[in-house]
Amino acid sequence: MDLHVFGQIIREKRNALGLKQEDLSLQSGVAIKTIHSIELGKGNPAIKTIIRIFDALSLDLLIVAAKTAKK
Template sequence: MNLEQLGSVIRERRNTLSLSQENLSEKSDVAIKTIHSIELGKANPSIKTLNKILDNLGLEVIVVSRKE
C-alpha cells in the first residue's frame, strides 16, 4: 500500500465514523496538520503515529517483513 492509498483508507474510515479531522486529532493526540498531510498522501507517519490514528478509527496495522 502506498501513502496515497493509506491516506484514502484513513479519510474514508474517518468519514464513515462522522469524525472531522479536528475530532480525530483530539482523540488520537496527533496534530491536525499531520492528519491532513497523511490523508493527502504527503506524509510518511511513524508506526507510533499511525497506530494512534488507526486505534481511534477501529483499524490496525499489519506489518509484513521478508526473511533474508
C-alpha cells in the same frame, strides 16, 4: 505501501464514523496538520503516529497494509 491509498483508507474510515479531522486529532493526540498530510498521502509518518490514528479509528494495521499492498 502506497501512501495515497493509505491516506484514502484513513479518510474513508474517519468519514464513515462521522468524524472531522479535528475530532480525530483530539481522539488520537495527533496534530490536525499531520492527519491532513497523511490523508493526502504526503509525508512520512512515524509508526507510533499511525498506531495512534488507527487505534482512534479502530483500524487494524495488518489489514490496511494488506489492502494497500494489493492496490
